[in-house]
Every structure is written in structure tokens, then in C-alpha cells.
Amino acid sequence: MHIHVLGAGAGGGFPQWNCNCFNCDGLRKGTIKATKRTQSSICVSSDGVNWVLFNASPDVLQQIQDFPALQPARAIRDTGIQAIVLIDAQIDHTTGLYMLREGTVKREIYCTDMVYGDLTSGNQALNILGYYCGINHHQVPIDGKTSFTIPNVPNLKFTSVSLKSAAPPYSPHRNDPQAGDTIGVLIEEVSTGKKCWYSPGLAEIEPHLPELMDQADCIMVDGTFWTNTEMIDMGLMTKTARSIGHNPQSGEGGMIEKLDEFGLKNGQAVRKVLIHINNTNPILREDSAERATLTQHGIEVAYDGMDIIL
Ligand code: MLT
Ligand code: MN
Ligand code: ZN
Secondary structure (H helix, E strand, C coil): CCCEEEEEEECCCEECCCCCCCHHHHHHHHCCCCCCCCCCCEEEEEECCCCEECCCCCCEEEEEEHHHHHHCCCCCCCEEEEEECCCCCCCHCHHHHHHHCCCCCCCCEEECCCHHHHCCCCCHHHHCCCCCCCCEEHHHHHHEEEEEECCCCCCEEEEEEEEECCCCCCCCCCCCCCCCCCCEEEEEECCCCCCCEECCCCCCCCCCCHHHHCCCCCEEEECCCCCCHHHHHCCCCCCCHHHCCCCCCCCCCCCHHCCCEEEEEEEEECEEEECCCCCCCHHHHHCCCCHHHHCCCCCECCCCCCCECC
């Protein structure tokens, strides 16, 4: 199974257009050791030809240009992207749908009822695509048991589960969490049994998740913030990380402590990768103490263009 990180940044990317935090300013000026990151998306394939796009980032056109495997050029209009799975309805995961409007072949969209509701009401993205390429909507099961496959994507199987994060600010249930607002997905390559867990929005590793996460050879989880009060401390927001759906890495109950609970799979070390990293996060600085702490715990920080082959 080939997992390619198209964008490892959170909403806004890194550097964010209007941000002059230590990281964004330092990246522009070349005074910190870090690399830019586009907004949150991965793509996955077993055969290297047919790909599933997870989330449609505002940066998707650049991401496709940067990863030629997504453009096999077999016809006058063509793409390697066979389907799009949306893990939530957040702006950084869905705005790229507008960029993928051309053509007469309908986009195959896999999402929960809750996400479909948000993207056909408060945010009309899926309705608007109807005026261009059109879509086929496939309802994603969220019981953590019922797997689904995607036509034209051979050898991959997907099991998704509802998890605790947050619906987008524009959603009527932003502060009233509903099952299916956000999902995590276990991606399995059928022939090898290799599995990857993907949950870029994750406020808490609730008791029902380890059953799925335990199966994974690679765990890719929410790496948005280092502390729960990161945005408050910088004067950028009045809300905590957890309250907007992102479990921070440090502290009690944080992602580092939780990831320490996952060790070996079939005698091999499980890869632990943080993704959806906010531009304020000190782990973006490759020589930071926070990054060193992650390394000590065997945790990697995703970057644009990262390839994971399982
Ligand atoms: C989030 O992950 O919390 C959102 O994508 C933030 C945003 O919309 O910028
Ligand atoms: Mn986001
Ligand atoms: Zn910034």
C-alpha cells in the first residue's frame, strides 16, 4: 500500500497568508529550520495507478502537480483519482472540491450523512458541483465494523468510525457534536493485510478506537497543536485545542501519552505519524525541543511529499 502525503498542514497551511507567528515569520525569513506545508490531504493506492483522495484541500491543484502519479494522462481528460473520501466537512478538507469541478465524469464522493448534510446546506459545495461535473454520493458507514470498497480501486478496503472532533464553524452542530461529524478510517490492503489508520481530526482517543487503531501498521493522527492552550497563549483564539476538536500532543491525556500505548504489530514497530499540523506548532521546527521529544517517543511529523509504503 502506498500512502502519499499531499498536504501535512492544518487549516491555513504553513506559512499562513496573514500570520506572523514565530513559525510563519521565521519560515518566510529563513530564520527557522522548517519546510512549508500545504493543507491537509493524503492519497492512497495499492496498484499505484488508481488512487483514493482523502479530503480535498484548497491546495489540491498544486498537490496534484507535485505528485504526477495522480495524472496518468491516458486520455484527453484523465485523473488517477477514482474517489474522494471526506473525513469531515471542514473548509481545509473540502474547498478543493471546487477545484475538481471540470469534466463530465461524476466525482465519486464518500462521506457520512452528517458531512453530506453540512456540504449541501450551510456550505453548498456538493450542490454546486452538480452544476459542473456532478457527484455520486456514497454513504460511509460509521459503526467501525462495516467495511466498504470503492469501484476501480482494487485491493483496498476501508472501515470508518465516528470519533470525537468538531463540525466546522458554519455547521449548525458546531457545538452539539453528532455521530459522523468526523470519522477515522482504517485503510487495509487486502492482499497483504497491511493497514493504516488515518484521523487528522481527533479530539480524544475514545475507548472504541484502540480496537481499530491496534490493527494498524501505521497510525496517522491529528498533529494540530502542541498544547491545549496554544492559540490562547499566542493571543490568536479564545478556544482550547480540544474544544475545536484537536487533542494536543503534550500533557496528560495528550497524543504522545496515547501513542505510547501502541507498540508492535507482527513484531514490527508501528509507525506513528502526526499530520494536520498547525502553523503555530513548535514541532514544525526540526531543531526544537518539542520535535526531539516526539523523536524520543518514535513519533514522526508528516511533511508534504512524504511517502509511506506498507
Ligand atoms: C480545523 O481543523 O479545526 C479547521 O480546519 C480549522 C479551519 O477551518 O481553519
Ligand atoms: Mn482542519
Ligand atoms: Zn503562523
